[in-house]
Amino acid sequence: MTQDPQVRPIQPREKLDFKLGSGIPRFWNGGDPFKTRFFDAMSLTFPIGERYFISTVRAYRDQIADPHLLQEVKDFTRQEAQHGMVHTEFNAMLEGQGLNVGWTQRFLDAKFKWQLSTWSKAFNLSYTAAAEHMTAMMCTTFMERPDIIKPFDTRMRAVYTWHSIEEVEHKAVCFDVLTKVAKANYFTRIAGLIYFSIEYPIGNWFMVNRLLKDDGFGFLQRAKMLLKGAWWLYKPGGVFLPALGYYLSYYKPGFHPWQHTEMGHYETWLNAYERTGDPVMAAEAYSAQVMGVS
Incomplete structure (x- = not known):
C-alpha cells in the first residue's frame, strides 16, 4: 500500500513529562486571564471527551475489515488515552488553584x-469526526501563529504542541470509519459538524465565564474580558476568520481530511522529540521555527 506523502503516520507516545507540577503561573498565557481560561476551558473537556471519542469509533471496531484502518483505530485510541491522562493532570492543577473543576x-x-x-x-461517530476536523483546524489556527503561541508558558506550549501533533496524525481515522465502515451519508456527516459548531462554542464560553468567576472577577470585569476576548477571536484577521476556508471545506461532497496539511514544522518537532525524548525541548524547537528564531 503506497502512503500519501501528506499523511503523517500515527505514533502513540507514552509516559511524557511536561513538568506540570513545577509552578505554572495562574494566568500562564501572557498574564491574560481570558486567553488563559479560553485554553483551560478546552482542557477541561478533553479527558471525558477523549473517552467519548474512543467509544464512538470502537462501536464499529468489529466491522472493520481493513487491517490498516484497524491498526489506525488502535493507535488513535492510545493517543487519545494519553491526551486524557495529561489533561487530567493539568486539570487537577487547576483545581488546586481553587477552580471548580468537578462540576x-x-x-x-x-x-x-x-x-x-x-x-x-453513526451520529455519535459523525459528531466525533466533526470534532476531529475542528481540532485539526485549531492546530493550524493556534499552533502556526507566532502571535498566539509566543505568550504561552513553556510547559503549556509543550502540551498543546504535542497534542496538536498527534491530532494531525490521527485526524482522518474517525472520518474513514464513518465513511468507509459506517457508510454514513453526506447529510449525517454534515449534521455532526453543524451540531458541534453550535454546541461547542456555547459550552466553551460558558466554562470560560465560570472559570473567570472562580478567579474572583466580578460581573462587569468578566463582561469586559469576554467582549475583548470575542474581538480577539472573531475580528477580521483574528484567531478564527483566517481559518474559515479550512472549516468550510468539510462541507464539500468530496472532502477528505488529508486534503489539508497542518503543522508546517511537524518534522522539526518530530526530529527534536526523537533526538531528545523530551516534549518540552521538542516544542521549543518547533516554536523557534514558527516564530522565526534561529
Whole structure:
C-alpha cells in the first residue's frame, strides 16, 4: 500500500513529562486571564471527551475489515488515552488553584453518556469526526501563529504542541470509519459538524465565564474580558476568520481530511522529540521555527 506523502503516520507516545507540577503561573498565557481560561476551558473537556471519542469509533471496531484502518483505530485510541491522562493532570492543577473543576466533569460525563445512549452509532461517530476536523483546524489556527503561541508558558506550549501533533496524525481515522465502515451519508456527516459548531462554542464560553468567576472577577470585569476576548477571536484577521476556508471545506461532497496539511514544522518537532525524548525541548524547537528564531 503506497502512503500519501501528506499523511503523517500515527505514533502513540507514552509516559511524557511536561513538568506540570513545577509552578505554572495562574494566568500562564501572557498574564491574560481570558486567553488563559479560553485554553483551560478546552482542557477541561478533553479527558471525558477523549473517552467519548474512543467509544464512538470502537462501536464499529468489529466491522472493520481493513487491517490498516484497524491498526489506525488502535493507535488513535492510545493517543487519545494519553491526551486524557495529561489533561487530567493539568486539570487537577487547576483545581488546586481553587477552580471548580468537578462540576464540569460531572456535566460532561452526563452529557456524553446521554449522547451514547440516545443518538445512533453513526451520529455519535459523525459528531466525533466533526470534532476531529475542528481540532485539526485549531492546530493550524493556534499552533502556526507566532502571535498566539509566543505568550504561552513553556510547559503549556509543550502540551498543546504535542497534542496538536498527534491530532494531525490521527485526524482522518474517525472520518474513514464513518465513511468507509459506517457508510454514513453526506447529510449525517454534515449534521455532526453543524451540531458541534453550535454546541461547542456555547459550552466553551460558558466554562470560560465560570472559570473567570472562580478567579474572583466580578460581573462587569468578566463582561469586559469576554467582549475583548470575542474581538480577539472573531475580528477580521483574528484567531478564527483566517481559518474559515479550512472549516468550510468539510462541507464539500468530496472532502477528505488529508486534503489539508497542518503543522508546517511537524518534522522539526518530530526530529527534536526523537533526538531528545523530551516534549518540552521538542516544542521549543518547533516554536523557534514558527516564530522565526534561529
